[in-house]
Amino acid sequence: MSKILIRGAKVLGGEPQDVLIDGETIAEVGVGLSAEGAQVIEADGQILLPGLVDLHTHLREPGREDSETVLTGTRAAASGGFTAVFAMANTFPVADTAGVVEQVWRLGKESGYCDVQPIGAVTVGLEGKKLAELGAMHESAAGVRVFSDDGKCVDDAVIMRRALEYVKAFDGVVAQHAQEPRLTEGAQMNEGIVSAELGLGGWPAVAEESIIARDVLLAEHVGSRVHICHLSTAGSVEIVRWAKSRGIDVTAEVTPHHLLLTDELVRSYNPVYKVNPPLRTEADVMALREALADGTIDIVATDHAPHPHEDKDCEWGAAAMGMVGLETALSVVQHTMVDTGLLDWEAVADRMSVRPAAIGRLEGHGRPIAAGEPANLTLLDSAYRGVVDPAGFASRSRNTPYEGRELPGRVTHTFLRGRATVVDGNLA
Structure with missing residues (x-):
């Protein structure tokens, strides 16, 4: 699994930082990180959550x-x-x-x-x-x-x-x-x-x-x-x-x-x-x-x-x-x-x-965003505003009470143990 560098994300809504994922874990969190050959994701101030x-x-x-x-x-x-x-x-x-x-x-x-x-x-x-x-x-x-x-x-x-x-x-x-x-x-x-x-x-x-x-x-x-x-x-x-x-x-x-x-x-x-x-x-x-x-x-x-x-x-x-x-x-x-x-x-x-x-006593989840922790992460564009359209849902069912309602925020990336399951808002 290749390295992934998330650049400029607001970790838990704080100041922008870089997060380096290496394999299934977080390798480093800091400012100005670099990694040769890493896939770079420009977060541009998006919110990074566990x-x-x-x-x-x-x-x-x-x-x-x-x-x-x-x-x-x-x-x-x-x-x-x-x-x-x-x-x-x-x-x-x-x-x-x-x-x-x-x-x-x-x-x-x-x-x-x-x-x-x-x-x-x-x-x-x-x-x-x-x-x-x-x-x-x-x-x-x-x-x-x-x-x-x-x-x-x-x-x-x-x-x-x-x-x-x-x-x-x-x-x-x-x-x-x-x-x-x-x-x-x-x-x-x-x-x-x-x-x-x-x-x-x-x-x-x-x-x-x-x-x-x-x-x-x-x-x-x-x-x-x-x-x-x-x-x-x-x-x-x-x-x-x-x-x-x-x-x-x-x-x-x-x-x-x-x-x-x-x-x-x-x-x-x-x-x-x-x-x-x-x-x-x-x-x-x-x-x-x-x-x-x-x-x-x-x-x-x-x-x-x-x-x-x-x-x-x-x-x-x-x-x-x-x-x-x-x-x-x-x-x-x-x-x-x-x-x-x-x-x-x-x-x-x-x-x-x-x-x-x-x-739930579930191991490996709900962990800090820190070096050595499992790379289970969610990247959210909190500035996004959009109208809910259930036609685009991944769920098999469409019974949402929010159809046609404008809501904030859009998940752009989800990582399960370092592997992207969602990329740029689309399922990987």
Whole structure:
């Protein structure tokens, strides 16, 4: 592998520096670097970040290859600046055995666009009745440490406690989809003024908040790690903040769409805005931004949820829930957090690379941009402004809520262990 010299990049948004990649690692970081025979990339003040890590991605394979495959999903990830993704377990068959998680892990290895770390199901078939083979999945070649029934809540407190106890033995974490099912039967959108005016079934904030409150107490009792998926309400923020003040080992994520979009968009009845958890109010959005800024919310995770055209281009009530997000995540974070002054680029690296890798115990990612470290890197032209056009997505699906919206930032290069997966904004 030849040497690559990135010249004049703002490392973590700081002063321009040069970064020399030699093989799979960073050889040197400094000013005025040179290397004979190296391929030179003129960064011209673009932002250089450690490769992004997504703790919450739906790659759909096996079973729903009409929506996404590991190959198309990782190509989308690379296009968005990601060098690693954690693949959720709600596939067909469910990733609740060592065999299925190893299949996903091997497909990721074959794709070559980013590392794929499978997430194992907490319960058999996501049915919430019996613990899945957590130990076997951890001991498999995939080395699973994150477990989730995402798409469904582990609503049985006894099952949740047992899962927390089990994963503690190997420093694993249970990632909870916080949704009390009895409070959300028939729910179609956030419960509030808009749902009342539209006559759509309301999804109350307490359905999320009650599960989070229960689970942080269970985690405290057991002395284990719990992670809250796609936190979406101001009340949830306060519960997590309280739990952290008590020293409970809880982490939480927010999606890009919950940092930007509100339930007012549902007035259009466009199913592209139908998502789980639902889009909330402007007050919730502001609370989420502030919590991400102050560290109460640890990370940004995309909850990339691809669906084929026929599952979204239909009446609201019949439409599937979910949005694609890998290719727009960094732009939305720049728009909502950086351009508003809530985060600087070093903090973005922390929330979108360092902490996700740490929560998932993923080695080789989320590392400093320094000599001797793996060359997992993302180069972003933060001055770019462009209109989102899903026709150009690498993902197999097009269900983005940002079509036609102008967003800042464009990933120009992504490097996975020194190999360019994206060059000049195009897949390599």
